[in-house]
Amino acid sequence: MRIQAPRGTDDLLPSQSHRWIHLENEFRALTSLYGYREVRTPTFEEIELFIRTSGETSDIVSKEMYDFYDKGERHVCLKPEGTAGVARAVVEHSLCPQGQVARLSYITPIFRYGRPQKGRLREAHQVGLELMGSASPTADAEVIEITAKFYERIGIQDVEVQLNSIGRAECRARYREVVLNHFAPYLADCAEEERAKAEKNPLRLLDSKDPKAAELAKTVPPILNYLEDESKANFETLQQLLNEAKVPYKVMPDIVRGLDYYTDTVFEVLSTKLGAQSSLCGGGRYDNLVKELGGPATPSVGVAMGIERAMIVLEESGIEWPAPRPAVFVVQATEDAAQACRAITRDLRAAGLETQIDLDGKKMGNQMKQADRAGAKFVAMIGTDELAADAVLLRNLESGDQVSVPRANLVKEVQGRL
RNA sequence: GCGGAUAUAGCUCAGGGGUUAGAGCGCCUCACUGUGGCUGAGGAGGUCGUGGGUUCGAGACCCAUUAUCCGCCCCA
Incomplete structure (x- = not known):
């Protein structure tokens, strides 16, 4: 049998990858406005890390761990979620000394061994935030506000922020x-x-x-x-802060999270466009986690947002982000123009313009077809006439207009028309 | 992990025991005699998911297996 991608995994192909890159860039742009800095932690960790943090009886630990023994008999596990690894790194490198705040973001694959279906894969991807070192509801509000802003920013509409406190x-x-x-x-x-x-x-x-x-x-x-008085007061303050920030939310007393480490605030964002896997993201406060991993008392709050699920909603909503396309496709109309064509290709690229060129000495009509298929905005063509005149024929593929320009001016001419 | 459905060309699908397995789109070549999108003419591409079985005969029926989808559990 032909080898295929492992169950519950997906290949991200060029027709889709630009959308992911766009989403990740939006995430980075938004979170850096708030001062979050990206961390990358290992794909696998000692299994003990997740048992200690998520809880032995949690579903993730008790039935969904992608764990194995390595050649050194170490019991390791592909990370099932992002927070534990970040918290471990924070403790290991003392990233959040007492009295200070650390704002961290991450983009990571996660692994859960369950039965796959749409929007639930064995290898999935998340973007997430951890705001560590503050017990104030203003921290909770910040994380929730960023989450809401993120979905707004990428154009996802029908979402509902559901909020609760579990004390x-x-x-x-x-x-x-x-x-x-x-x-x-x-x-x-x-x-x-x-x-x-x-x-x-x-x-x-x-x-x-x-x-x-x-x-x-x-x-x-x-x-x-x-709720105890403090929890209750904080929950009320949080709601005021969200009102102030104009972040719509709904208090849902029945939302509970599957991980043991949450305290007080928990929240989810749901979309009506997702079916059974309606949850777009999940987050909450975890005041004891860092301490349990041997660090100082570090009250924290975080969120993890599923990339695949966001993509599903974007698709259902008909939101398209433009695919990258070359500015210019260089066409060699005659064989003796090949060298000149390579030269202008280099010039265009040096000027930062995406430029493609035929590799196989195909006929001109075929080269035009390649240009069309690649979505190039312009064709720059050199044939016998242009060679003699030291010129380039510049054709706009959308309008069909074309002009002959001096070779030395090509880059400027293209830039002026983009 | 439990229940159900599905699996035929790159993609979307038809075919339902009987000779060389089809369509649309896509792809390649040619024509339109320095030009892509339109048109016309050719062409390539499938051990019908995989492995067994029933049968004179299986893409079609049976069993197993793998994968996908839907629901449950749970969550991103």
Whole structure:
């Protein structure tokens, strides 16, 4: 059988890669306005890193790790998410000394071993931010504002920012009992699998798709009622800050995140154009993570946005970004013009103009076709006449107009017409 | 990891037990006699996902396997 790309992976081809580059450039341009600097951490890490941070019982760790033993018997893992590696690097290089703030961004592949479908691959890609060293809700607001601005900037419309606070560990422990009690009638006679799930993370009951559970979920008191004073105050401040920044959001008491490290603020951005995988990004506050990795107490907040999912929404929305195209295709009308053509090609490129030229001595008509197919804006042609006159015939492929210009002026003539 | 659907040319798809497997688009060549897009004429390209089986005969039927898509779990 012919070798094909591994299950759940995708080749990014030239017809698409310019869109990714565009999205990444928009991300970099936006985040650098806020002072974020890019970090690149390894593609694989010791598996322990993710077990410690995401939590042993999280789905990511318990069933989706792309892990293996290397030749040195080290148990390693392709990173399933971006935050843990960045936090590890921050601790390792003391990037966020006490009392300071670090603003970091990343663009990375992530790996999760699950059953693939559209918008959920085994190798996916994310752009993300980590704002470390501040416990203030202004930090949460900054990250959420950038996230909203990012989608706005790339032209994604129908999005909804969903916001919640899940409090601190003690609050969640108390709320856990509330939920278990509330759902007791349901848990008494539901499937074993459901019960095990509820045991692991009772908050999952809140967004269950089981009709009976969903019914009970309507009447469960929200976790917001159980927040400690500080959490509650911060959540209120955050909402004021978002109002102030004119970032629309919706408080959703049932959003819970799958990773153990979140504290207080959690949020997601959803799109109506995504189907079952409706989540465009996820983020939240993680005040204990850096400390757990052996660093100083470093309250932090971050977000990770899925590139593939953004691309799906962009496509569904009919948003097209222009593909790169050559400014000039140089056509050799006769064989004796080949050297002159190579020379003007060099001149054009030296002037920063994307220029292509035929390699195989094809006929002129074929060269014109190549120019057309490549999407060139101009053809610069040299044949016997031009050679004699030291000129170049410059043809606009869109209008069909053409003029003969002195060879020495070619670059200027092209630049003047672009 | 569980359930379901699908797999035929580069792309989108037709063909449903019987001779050399088709279409549209794309690709190549030629003509239009220094010019692409339009037109016309030719042409290349498929072990019908892979491996077994049933049959006189399989692209069609059966089994397995791999991949994709949809739903669940979960999430980006």
